[in-house]
Amino acid sequence: MKINSPLEAYKYLPATNCGECGEQTCMAFAAHLIDRSLKLEDCKPILDEKFKKKYDELTGLLAPEIREVEIGVGDKIARVGGDDVLYRHKLTFFDQTAFAYDVWDTMEEADLVERVNKIQDFRKFYIGEFLQVDMIAVRSTSDDPAKFAAAVKKVAETTDLPLILCSFNPEVLKAGLEVTKDRNPLIYAANKDNWQQVADLVLKYDVPVTLFSPNDLDTLKSMAVTFAEMGTEKIILDPGTYPTGKQLKETFNNFIKIRRAGIDGDRDIAYPIMAVPLTAWMAHDDPVDASYWETVVTSVLTIRYGDIMILHSTEPYAMLPELHIRDTIYTDPRKPVAVDPAMYKVGDPTSDSPVLVTTNFALTYYTVESDLDSNKIDCFLWAIDTDGLGVEAAVAGGQLTGSMVKKAIEDSGFDMKKDTTHNTIVLPGLAARLQGDVEDETGANVLVGPADSGRIPGWMEKNWPPENK
């Protein structure tokens, strides 16, 4: 974005402080535009015809440095790019890396459908939501337009996920486009040999395109400039993902160079970047080695600026860390670290229900809460103020102690003797060493729970209700 202070954005707003956007003043709204937590369209008055010029100008000023490209249609549409910074702490990264998993047109139809379903059904629950992957990339291994069209059609029938059509043969790409033209698929790829025919296709069908120029940034930029000149900026850049050795080091630096140039203001190269960690499979024969290496390359290039990727391994030991590293990098660092310290109810607890202690580190709290909730355990869950540290760190650093627990009890107004029949506190396993301390400070019975809240159900069966009421 070309401006960085609310004042600069404010100049373009209607300045009526009407409050329709939900903010008290236009200035407050302007601050949200600068940190990108609200969109200009949230100010309804500026959409009026009489502000059109200002609206257009401000839209231009607020546009992210890296263009945002849309792939697919409807609910599952994927937006890639859209970034404004090189480091997440400077603001946050936008549009998390889109993970596409491959299928190919020489697969048996039943295998194809099974693989697509496996990809689209994969899910991992994490802090209140499911982590999932985003796209299917259909590779033409047959180089036969009819075969490709048939495979693409089958995939499109099986899933609503956005598609990437992969071939260097324009005839094959055209056949795929004919059966998915209403799905806004991403074309992969134009290279230095086929770019004219691919340009004809993407202009005709009005779909986004990947430009592929392995380890040659001059040609990559030349292609981007040429495509923009021809009338499309729905461009994604693939500088090549080499899987090993010095070539991989160069790949890593190519990603950094492209993104740095884009954020620094070189509009000609300010597009989303594609990585293809799938190439790890060209370097490793053993499937576990290949999966590991693919996960490693995916992680490196998720951290350093890959906006969209084509992957192969659907092993959970590859997909789980990939989904988590992406979440790690794209989580908004401005979101609060801690939940309010308090006594929370999970389910519908009674005075016989257990009282479990945890910390107010948001991640810890939500993990424990979802474990309890999903296993239908009614209880009181006590989020102790540990300055937002996890249990282990808080015990080590002295933010979770017997006296802290006692103070938390007093502050919450919860009375162990009156509000429970058992006067028993369950400490997290990682705070086992505090058992005596907490007993001394609070006078309650203290039990030590499991080290991982995922094991609470099993622990409850053995230990609850407590024997010595």
Add this chain to the structure above:
Amino acid sequence: MTKKMKLAQLTDMLQDLNVEALEGVTIEGDIELDISGGGGLNPELAYAIGNEISHMSLHMANIGRILGFPAEQLLASAFGMGEMPEMDPALARPTELMSSKFDVSKIENWRNKIQEVTIGATAADGGSRKSTVTIGGENALPYYFDAEMPHKNHYTMDVFDMPIGMAKAVKGNYEDVINDPAEWAKKVVREFNADMVTVHLISTDPLIHDTSAREAANVVEDVLQAVDVPIVIGGSGNPEKDPEVLEKAAEVSEGERVLLASASLNLDYERIAKAAIDYGHVVLSWTQLEINAQKELNRKLMKQCGVPRDSIVMDPTTAALGYGLDYAYTNMERIRLAGLMGDDELTFPMSSGTTNAWGAREAWMVKSPLNQDSDWGPREYRGPIWEIITGLSLSLAGNDMFMMMHPTSVQVMKEITGTLYGSIEADEIDIQNWIGAEV
């Protein structure tokens, strides 16, 4: 002025136009279409005229498009057509790539060099190590083209002074040595290629075995005897006991330039610092995910305790993938960037307790405790990769040395960080046609 010309002439003229010629073209005056035939239009002629007119308008529309006007939309809406008419887009595209050079500048304000720190001492320097490890010295973020990275990453593997609970995938590697720290140390160096060994004196915790500082020091001596790589000495994490334990350990390893783990704000860091100064060791400055606390502790170690700059390594805390790694990552990245840009209180190399990754349930649980999750697959593969990705992300944030646990994790980490560092050769792979690859 009215100019008369035949439609066919106009069409021909337009057909000759190309993009270069457009610059000088102006269409002046009205174009009068003089259609006359007397006694009505004959159908053949009408068709011919219609044909000419339509072609002409297509050419016109194309010129409009080249000039940036969305003519296809106009045509489509005028004729109520859902799609634009079949036009040959080739008309609008150049026949050669418009040549453009890619250029990017190096970062100018990375002017401050990270401190170099050497761990371990050979006979020449009064120790008995066969090799030493030097970390730090960077002038850029790790592996960046802006400046050569002077030292590769280093890996120290954990050894404990008593049997401890471990994830199954880890335990399998150490069952034969779990009661013998010296043998354990030998194993990680000889079999698992560790650059260093970390001996954790956890039995000294009063809540565990309350082993005396003297007894613990014996273990340190045994390990120093058993291996000739540099060592790291860790306490139990008990803030009352650790200063005493680390003082004694520092004393018995005098001259070996060990890394003492660690000084922190919640214990008597002065005692640890003094032990390091007195016996020639390096101090690990440990804080909990807080850049300002890290500055404060480093400042105290330097100014208040007099620890030399070349004897400080930072541990800003490692949280596992999925369990706060976002904070750990960004904390380290901020620390490194601040150091490079001139904050002398943060220009120290960093160490990560990557073993913490094994605390993540994804690393060790047989299956997900949540029934909504997809199958997690075999845990023997999940564990090591969890440790790898935790460490790898921190290596990109600027971390220099890693304390790790699983041999596969160390091996893969060495492979990927060595590759990014530039020390690993591999056969070149041609990816030009990766789409068709058999995978």
